Amino acid sequence: MTTNPEPSSVPIKILLAEDDLGQANLTMKIFSEAKTPFEIVRVRDGEEAIRYLKKEGSFNTAKTPDMILLDVNMPRMNGFEVLENLKSDPLLSEIPVLMLTCSNSDADKALAYEKKANFYIVKPGELYQFYDVVKYVEEIWLSGLKQAKP
Numbered sequence: 001m002t003t004n005p006e007p008s009s010v011p012i013k014i015l016l017a018e019d020d021l022g023q024a025n026l027t028m029k030i031f032s033e034a035k036t037p038f039e040i041v042r043v044r045d046g047e048e049a050i051r052y053l054k055k056e057g058s059f060n061t062a063k064t065p066d067m068i069l070l071d072v073n074m075p076r077m078n079g080f081e082v083l084e085n086l087k088s089d090p091l092l093s094e095i096p097v098l099m100l101t102c103s104n105s106d107a108d109k110a111l112a113y114e115k116k117a118n119f120y121i122v123k124p125g126e127l128y129q130f131y132d133v134v135k136y137v138e139e140i141w142l143s144g145l146k147q148a149k150p
Helices: 021-031 046-053 079-087 106-114 127-148
Strands: 001-005 012-019 038-043 067-071 097-101 119-122
Touching: 012 021, 012 046, 012 079, 021 127, 038 046, 038 097, 046 067, 046 079, 046 127, 067 079, 079 097
Parallel strands: 012 038, 012 067, 067 097, 097 119
Antiparallel strands: 001 038
8 A cells, every 4th residue: 555645634545456566566656756645555456456346355444445547457357347347336336437558449448438437548658658647647536536525
């Protein structure tokens, strides 16, 4: 879990579903430089994401995330299957989901939006571009979530 503490604010809770440890670490490292306070919890595959979101097994005390960063290509259950599962659950369907993927396929983008993803982000190839993505997520998504928190 990565935390970017700011004592006077309630942190935004982010669930990162990413099977690649290197990509997960990079994402958490770059987010650690954001100004918005947040907590990131990482799960390693789609099945673990569903168990976390439904508070099953070892995740029975998990906090419901304010936002989900969801990789498309994961083992056991891919991101599209996770997205479809959570958007069909009335208790989870309102959580914003940002698909985070290496796929620039128009078919994948269309499928993500068909399954009600809130946004589709292609993982950039260059580190500086990844900072731009995080800046966008912070300015558009995290700031909106921060305003909505009590």
